[in-house]
Amino acid sequence: MDSILLIAAIGMFLVVSLAGRRVERERRRVGEREPSGTGHRLNHYELAYLAGGPRRAVNTALAVLATAGAVRVSRGSQVTPVHGARPSPEPLEQAVLDTLAARPGGCRAGELRRGLERHPALTALAAGLEARGLIVSPEAYGTAWRLRDRLKWITAGAAGYLGLLIVLDNLDVAGEETSFVGALFIAAVTLVTGLVTLAQQDRRLHSVTTREGRAVLVAARGHHPRGVRDPASLALAVGVPVALYGLQDAGDQALCDELSVGDPQGDCAGSCGTHHGGDGTTFGTDSYGGGDFGGGGDSGGGSSCGSSCGSSCGGGS
Incomplete structure (x- = not known):
């Protein structure tokens, strides 16, 4: 009987390992293709979305508009438009201004970010990045999520x-032979392997970059x-640093403190790492984790809102 239990434990380990490899293979098929080698010229809002998703993009717009004097961020993260501010040629900046104009007295930065999360200006950014193969x-x-769910049930x-083996051991139904001890060990390793793989895939499958x-x-x-x-232009002086590194920059x-x-x-x-969206989706670098959400603070100055960037970023490996 002990030999049968050992063989079953080995079989379970192989099944868990195979299921984990299938999840990883499907994930890589979708998100780990070889870079095209072509350059990608992205503006500061595209970089912001790529680095931190919708929230980083809105934070970048808020930082640019506040520095330009088009909006004012007061205590409590309250954002209000400045009377006489010129319209912006940047769709996301104009979306911020339109949203604020529709709310007498402005609104809190967090409410503004949530309200704009599915705005056409942001969905257009996402669509453009997706079309270029960047997200x-x-x-x-x-398919990868379905395979991951299958791995969960196998685990x-x-x-x-493993619980059955422990019960058999406590009831002295199984012997104390090496094969039974080996079955216990392999079953424990199988469980740990399954749990670790599930945790890894949960993080990796949430990353859309x-x-x-x-x-x-x-x-x-x-x-x-960073720091340079x-x-x-305002886009290069404020927009790009916030897009790439967060509101601290x-x-x-x-401004950073108030917006938070x-x-x-x-x-x-x-x-500099990834950023978690409200639904668990992450954006950013090849690490998994991190984040940047900002919100509020008085800021003024500047003469115009909405300037084009155009950071040239090579897409090589």
């Missing part, structure tokens, strides 16, 4: 099998090092 839609991982079976997208971010950060500002700590008020996910320290 994938969460739906593209549908649950492995847990049940492709291998090429991560390469573009690496290139962009190399072209625009290009005064040629807006050059205005008060009341946001449980706020991170004014900025981030």
Whole structure:
């Protein structure tokens, strides 16, 4: 009987390992294709979406507009439009201005971010990045998620099998031979392997940034090092740093602090890593985790809102 239990444990380990490899293979098929090798010229809002998703993009717009004097961020993360501010040629900036104009007295930064999350200006950014192969839609991982769910049930079976072995041991039904001890050990390893693989795939399948997208971010950060500002335009001086590194790099700590008020996910320290969206989706580099959500602070100055960037980012490996 002990030999049968050992063989069953080995079989369970092979099944869990195979299921895990199938999930990873499907994930790589969708998101880990070889970079095209072509350059990608992205503006600061495209970089922001690629680095941190909708929230980073809106934070970038808020930082640019506040620095330009088109909006005012007061205590409590309250954002209000400045009377007489000119319309912006940037769709996302104009979306912010239109949303604020429709709300007398403005609104909190967190409410503004949530309200704009599915705005056409943001969905257009996502569609453009997806068309270039820099991000994938969460739906593209549908098969991988189904395989991951199958792995979950197989891992649950492995847990049940380990529990059965422990019960047999306690009841002295199974012997103390080496084969039974080996079965216990392999069953435990199988369970740990399944749980670790599930945790890894949960993180990886939530990341919608492709291998090429991560390469573009690496290139962009190399072209625009942290702490180095290009005064040629507001987009380069404020937009690109916030897009790539977070609100901390807006050059205005008060603005960063205020925009973080009341946001449980706020991170004014900025981030070079990935960013979690409200639904668990992550954007960013080849690491999994991190985040950047900002929100509020008085800021003024500047003469215009909405300037074009055009950061040249190579998409090589």
